[in-house]
Amino acid sequence: MNQGNGTPGNGAGRARGSEHIVVDKVCKRFDDFYALRDIDMRMRRGDIVVIIGGSGAGKTTLLKILIGLEKPTSGKVCVNGRNIVDLPELELNKARRKFGMVFQYSALLDSMTVLENVGFPLREHTKLRDKEIRQRVLEKLSVLGLEGIEKRFPSQLSGGMRKRVALARALMLEPEVVMYDEPTSGLDPISCRMVDDLILETRDRFDVTSIVISHDMAGALRIADYIYLLSRGVIAAQGTPSELVSGGNELAQQFFESSGIAADRLVEEHGAHEDTGVRFKP
């Protein structure tokens, strides 16, 4: 659990474990259909929060609302205590820079080199010169163990490398929050573990809050500080991995089963999980 101290430079209230993102009664309606209804979430700085749900549960809709790409029909999304929902476009653009996105299947641009892909956010959002951008990209690639690949094109990278490159790109504007959209979908179990490790490493190295959209319960139990289970637009269950394992929620059990996790192993691994966290359950 993350009970560490804040990084130097983090002001009062910005320490790891302090309240970072609060979603308050968010609803999203398309005509007369509610894609999201009364979503409440509390995310602490530095936590890894996994949002799990099946197809059509509302994950993408929620993600778009969280990063300010879409407005909720009602409700608030507060980042560092400030509601971003009604901000004017210019302010919203600034707020969006706090979020780094790692898209499903990496979403790198095939016609651009790694250098150009990773440098893209700096070119779009800053006035830095090419030389400075190049230097920053090379630094980030090096931190992520990707030295020497800057001239390659995405098609010349392995799947794992592409994920790392996409992560490097998401980190270029030094975000407070990194959002991962289905980071392990379509990967084999070993690659899934590597991506899970990458998410953990990234949290520790860059001190970010992580939001992971997923349908993989096994991965969620491995990396999450807190899990929200989304079903048909509502939060059907929530808790720490150990709480979900021992909570007996039917939907959670279905996810455990569909992820091929045996109940007795779950209790063995998570049942005695030490509960050190301050939580914000409603």
Ligand SMILES: Nc1ncnc2c1ncn2[C@@H]1O[C@H](COP(=O)(O)OP(=O)(O)OP(=O)(O)O)[C@@H](O)[C@H]1O
């Ligand atoms: N622009 C839209 N207009 C109408 N309905 C929409 C719109 N966007 C999403 N929906 C509906 O809202 C519900 C939630 O969609 P969403 O894309 O958020 O699901 P999801 O959890 O991301 O699913 P998946 O795992 O398949 O990506 C679905 O029933 C979808 O049809």
Ligand SMILES: [Mg+2]
């Ligand atoms: Mg989706």
